[in-house]
Amino acid sequence: MSFLSVRNVSKYYGPVAAVDSFGLDVEKGEFISLLGPSGCGKTTTLQMVAGLVRPSAGTIMMGERDITHLPPPQRELGVVFQSYALFPHMTVAENVSFGLEMRKVAKAERDRRVKDILALVHLLALADRYPREMSGGQRQRVAIARALVINPPVLLLDEPLSNLDAQLREEMQFELRRIQQVVGITTIMVTHDQSEALSISDRVVVMEQGRITQVDTPYELYERPRNPFISSFVGKSNFLAATAEHHAGGATISIGNTGITFQANDRPKGKHVSVFIRPEKLRLTAPSEGQIEGTVTSRYFMGNQWLVSAKTPAGTLSVAVQNFGAPPPPIGEKVGLVWRNDDCRVLAAGAAE
Amino acid sequence: MSASVSAARPRMVVPSLLSAPATLFFIGLVLLPLALTVILSFNSYDYTAGIQSDLTVSNYLTVLQDEYYYSTFWRTLRLALITTVIAVVIGVPEAYILSNMRKPWRSIFLLVIIGPLLVSVVVRTFGWSMLLGKNGFVNGALAAVGIEPVQLLYTETAIVIGLAHIMLPFMVIPVWTVLQKLDPTVEAAALTLGASRFTALRRIVFPQAALGILSGSLIVFALSASSFAIPGLLGGRRLKMAATLVYDEFLIELNWPLGATIAIIVLLANLVIMLAYNRLIEQQAKRKLG
Numbered sequence A: 001m002s003f004l005s006v007r008n009v010s011k012y013y014g015p016v017a018a019v020d021s022f023g024l025d026v027e028k029g030e031f032i033s034l035l036g037p038s039g040c041g042k043t044t045t046l047q048m049v050a051g052l053v054r055p056s057a058g059t060i061m062m063g064e065r066d067i068t069h070l071p072p073p074q075r076e077l078g079v080v081f082q083s084y085a086l087f088p089h090m091t092v093a094e095n096v097s098f099g100l101e102m103r104k105v106a107k108a109e110r111d112r113r114v115k116d117i118l119a120l121v122h123l124l125a126l127a128d129r130y131p132r133e134m135s136g137g138q139r140q141r142v143a144i145a146r147a148l149v150i151n152p153p154v155l156l157l158d159e160p161l162s163n164l165d166a167q168l169r170e171e172m173q174f175e176l177r178r179i180q181q182v183v184g185i186t187t188i189m190v191t192h193d194q195s196e197a198l199s200i201s202d203r204v205v206v207m208e209q210g211r212i213t214q215v216d217t218p219y220e221l222y223e224r225p226r227n228p229f230i231s232s233f234v235g236k237s238n239f240l241a242a243t244a245e246h247h248a249g250g251a252t253i254s255i256g257n258t259g260i261t262f263q264a265n266d267r268p269k270g271k272h273v274s275v276f277i278r279p280e281k282l283r284l285t286a287p288s289e290g291q292i293e294g295t296v297t298s299r300y301f302m303g304n305q306w307l308v309s310a311k312t313p314a315g316t317l318s319v320a321v322q323n324f325g326a327p328p329p330p331i332g333e334k335v336g337l338v339w340r341n342d343d344c345r346v347l348a349a350g351a352a353e
Numbered sequence B: 001m002s003a004s005v006s007a008a009r010p011r012m013v014v015p016s017l018l019s020a021p022a023t024l025f026f027i028g029l030v031l032l033p034l035a036l037t038v039i040l041s042f043n044s045y046d047y048t049a050g051i052q053s054d055l056t057v058s059n060y061l062t063v064l065q066d067e068y069y070y071s072t073f074w075r076t077l078r079l080a081l082i083t084t085v086i087a088v089v090i091g092v093p094e095a096y097i098l099s100n101m102r103k104p105w106r107s108i109f110l111l112v113i114i115g116p117l118l119v120s121v122v123v124r125t126f127g128w129s130m131l132l133g134k135n136g137f138v139n140g141a142l143a144a145v146g147i148e149p150v151q152l153l154y155t156e157t158a159i160v161i162g163l164a165h166i167m168l169p170f171m172v173i174p175v176w177t178v179l180q181k182l183d184p185t186v187e188a189a190a191l192t193l194g195a196s197r198f199t200a201l202r203r204i205v206f207p208q209a210a211l212g213i214l215s216g217s218l219i220v221f222a223l224s225a226s227s228f229a230i231p232g233l234l235g236g237r238r239l240k241m242a243a244t245l246v247y248d249e250f251l252i253e254l255n256w257p258l259g260a261t262i263a264i265i266v267l268l269a270n271l272v273i274m275l276a277y278n279r280l281i282e283q284q285a286k287r288k289l290g
Ligand SMILES: Nc1ncnc2c1ncn2[C@@H]1O[C@H](COP(=O)(O)OP(=O)(O)OP(=O)(O)O)[C@@H](O)[C@H]1O
Pocket: A013, A017, A018, A036, A037, A038, A039, A040, A041, A042, A043, A044, A045, A082, A192
């Protein structure tokens, strides 16, 4: 029996399903990320778990207990709202202390815990400010502190780090992960930052238009996305049109216009398929040495790497080149591209990009 | 120097011209009568010779030394305060319920709340006097369950009931306007932190509506303290409030200077109370809510 179990939960607004048959079992202490494009139903899902939105169908179980219709105060969850939802008429310290007051924690201990948690989010100096006197990122950290201070068994975070600068965000990701592991808080975090989802979660849930399309560990998700949408939403991808010859052991894939063929382990349906390969799995070589030849059409510098696009008979391919040694060839130059066929994934041709 | 003056002049002319109609209106209809009332209050009155054009403070001395006027002022203050408290206690939850209603019902109930304003005060007050009278509906209902009839009409209770009824929309509307603008997830956040619905209301929702409650109670207090038709009809000849007292001095005693004196004293007292209240609450609320 898993710790938190969301079973076939749906939410309809009129005839439209904001969330459609969402099912997920979460183990105790697990860190789950909900990843998906804007409007796909992440917030709605989280709010149904929090008890703030009533599901149209389905059940939510906490251990053996059915909490589908339990009012929010009795669920003992820590929630960080996408809009922060701070109490505007209370100072930072009063905001953070509110949940402890509701739990009838004694004044001295309350003050101590508020102080500790504010130190953790670097806001001790602003304890007496009102929310409207603070920046977006500072408010967001108050919201995180307010949810963490009550030591909830389950933490629901709706884009908790969206407003922080890169450095603070990394630090907060690390802190969230640390607290979550030390205390063993089961966490569900909504994000549309794929790198954040990959770096701190145990499992990532990808949603599209109210439905779950894949649930996997970050590595599996990145390496084996289930459809073209996921592969381009999680990281960058190259797509090549190809045809598949199915036979007993697998399929022979021929990439269009190139004469390149290889044996695939995947068995996508149909004859027309997409071959997808990550930019970092391609390498540039001299024109004659590659599997395929192309011309550089653009070259972007990203700091730790270059992103080079080359026009080839199979289509335009992006190549990530480590910033190591000399810069890659300039625009207009002929190059060769190499890859390992094992790094290619074959997906049924669908709405690729 | 002169250049700057002539440059400043055209900039002054247009705004003064534009505001002239309103200014004249204000001077003619508010300041002038007020000034005349102030002057009148310093004239003396003789029952045989009428109003004298002398200047004396004897009217003020008369009012301030007479127990009778004090008791009327005190009653005015007390009833206005009670009405304000009742309007807050009923009106604020009413506004909250209203703001949580769904689509068709909200407009329907808003209309029900504003409805009384569409009927003349006099008509509504007569309605109350029929309900509260000796053989009225209330006593009829009491008699039906075997309780002795009670004297309601021509008591302070009747005045407060009538005032609270009329004043409710003036409390509900400003509070409702503020509640409409609140972020509903803030209340939700309090619930997830373990607050009951009632605690969330008391600690989170109503404090945010403080400025709406403040303006509502100022309006209700001012209108109650200066109300005329309701104390006149529901309080009878004996139970007077400030406005009915002034009316009597002017039209029954014909002692205009004394009526003017009472009017000025009530005006000043009202002004002082409202400014003090406003300062007290608004400063706190301003700091918190910005
Ligand atoms: N109260 C509501 N009434 C009608 N439709 C709603 C309501 N709340 C949400 N929706 C719709 O449900 C869908 C899912 O909304 P939700 O807020 O869960 O998206 P999200 O995944 O959190 O998006 P974002 O990343 O932009 O925050 C959206 O299409 C939205 O328009």
